[in-house]
Amino acid sequence: MYCGFDYGTSNCAMGVFENNEPQLIPLEGEKVFLPSALYAFSRDFITEGVAKSIQDEIARRSYIESRKAILTRAQRVRREEDYQADDQVVFYGREAFSEYYSYPDEGYFIKSPKSFLGGSGLRNEHIRFFEDIVTLMMLKVKRAVEIKTGKTLTQTVIGRPVNFQGIDAEASNKQALDILMVAAKRVGFQDVEFLFEPIAAGMDFERRLETDQTVLVVDIGGGTTDCAVVRMGPSYREKLDRTGDFLAHTGERVGGNDLDIQLAGKEFMPLFGMGAPLKTGLPMPTQLFWNAVTTNDVSAQTIFNSLETKKQIDELRLDTTTPALIDRFAHLREHKHNFHLVRNSEEAKINLSEMSETQIPLDYIEKALSLTVSRDQLGAAITPPLEKMMQLMSSAIEEAGEKPDVIYITGGSAKSPIIQQQIRERIGDIPVLDGDHFGSVASGLTVWAAKIYK
Incomplete structure (x- = not known):
């Protein structure tokens, strides 16, 4: 079964196709968004959790060998603190925040791990640790959806920003995508594709368009702001090759x-x-x-x-x-x-x-x-980050070479009246439409997954 996976800086969401529509699946109680946060009683328990989760025996043995010293430390912590094998020692989402608020200086807490991906100067041990964090977060989301749907997920489209970091973007993007791919394969996805997040948000918007339009899609995420100028509408949405429809895209590490x-x-x-x-x-x-x-x-x-x-x-x-x-x-x-x-x-x-x-x-x-x-x-x-966001929008329009018919904004911070007012003042007399500020990317990724995996 296939899915769209928004592994976001602030929140994670996953959608599947049901009744010919993308449906976001609850991940935490009835909530379809899981805050991108993790808390562990010991940092080493994160690596231990990955070792326990890998299903392929050969891959599992190789992983254990590569993390031998860390796994030995994890066992020592268990003995010293008297943690039993079935004790919960890693927490996610709202539970992670709750544990951190209760024990801020006793465990390891990380919020928005995606914002660190692609960082310059990361040593191999840093990269491997981020692989472990992302793996556990992905596993939490994937298992929740599999339990809710009763189906095994093997194919996915994962959202990605235009640029993960601002310095040496090409190398940064490769490093970040490699980490995401390693994690996705570890949790059991056999086929993995990546799609720019603003394009995914645009695909969700396109489902409701009744006429063809040129749209500036603005996705203000937790870690990045990404813009895309796209021709979309009834004449375009059934196409598999959309390369010619994407007129421009810009993105930078500036977000919520x-x-x-x-x-x-x-x-x-x-x-x-x-x-x-x-x-x-x-x-x-x-x-x-x-x-x-x-x-x-x-x-x-x-x-x-x-x-x-x-x-x-x-x-x-x-x-x-x-x-x-x-x-x-x-x-x-x-x-x-x-x-x-x-x-x-x-x-x-x-x-x-x-x-x-x-x-x-x-x-x-x-x-x-x-x-x-x-x-x-x-x-x-x-004011400083907001100015960068406005520049990204203006640059996307300039690169496209034509004025959009409408601006479609999504992402949690896009709800701010301050940001919406700035868009109207700076970009000009163009209608600004609000999208699903949190779910449009996941829905669009699911739409694209249905197209390429059916």
């Missing part, structure tokens, strides 16, 4: 996560001393604070968690006129609350799609601590 990070840095981090005066009259160094909230960057997180950063925080406490704020920052770092803080920033962004002001409780940091954020503050905070 970057909006969350900008808001966290500019509005949340002053609560932790960012911008506070020093006794010398010099400005407070800011990079420490940005490292804390840049949770989609391996290097930033490595530096933030280093002993050198701890020493710098201790020195800042002596130099600042507001030591209580630096103590709060030290507490944030010591207890690994920075992912929680960025999640709060994301919640504020989501709330501000519906309201002009929102209050976010931060009592896990300090009793009665909270922050009120307005839509205007959000708009000011996200």
Whole structure:
């Protein structure tokens, strides 16, 4: 059986074809979207989980041999912590967030692993570890769908951004796609194809078009923003070769996560001393604070968690006129609350799609601590990444050489009135239509899977 698989930066979704329509399958209770997050009591349990899941005996033995030292450590942790063979030690989605909030400094937590794929400077051990993380996430989704449908999934179309990273895009894309392919094969997919995510979103939109149109599809995902200018409609949708219909595409590593990070840095981090005066009259160094909230960057997180950063925080406490704020920052770092803080920033962004002001409780940091954020503050905070998104849209139209009839926007962050207003102001007098902000890519991937695997 075939499926469309949106292995997203923020959420995962999977669709199958039923009654001649793409249907997204519930992955977590009745919810069809599984947050892209994983929490393990020990980092080594991730590799252990992959070793247990590989069905092919030859492949399993080869994998175990390649991860022998890690698997030995996992067994040692089990003995020392008295974990039994059937104890749950790895959690996914909302459960992963719940466990991380309860035990932030005791286990290993990762959110949006897709945002790390294709990163420059990753050593072989990093790549292999990301293969393991992606494998377990894919396995969780695939098994949930197989249980719901009662069928074995062997063929899939997986969504991909135009570019995973901005530096050395060709090498970056190859590395990321190789990781996704390794994971997909490990979990049992025999046939795997990749499709640009904005094109997938466009295919979902195309099912409802009654006339032919040139469409600018804008997919603002968690990790990337991707645009495609596509001719679509009744004359095109039955074609298998759509190469000539895709007039242009652009994409860059700037997405919803970057909006969350900008808001966290500019509005949340002053609560932790960012911008506070020093006794010398010099400005407070800011990079420490940005490292804390840049949770989609391996290097930033490595530096933030280093002993050198701890020493710098201790020195800042002596130099600042507001030591209580630096103590709060030290507490944030010591207890690994920075992912929680960025999640709060994301919640504020989501709330501000519906309201002009929102209050976010931060009592896990300090009793009665909270922050009120307005839509205007959000708009000011996200100006740099929003400008990049607008440039990508303009570049796609310029590359296509013709003005689109309509702009179709999808992706979670595309719900923001700030973003929609910017599109209308910057791109011009073109109708802007909202899509299924979370499900259009998965539905389009499923449509394409039905075409190529039937």
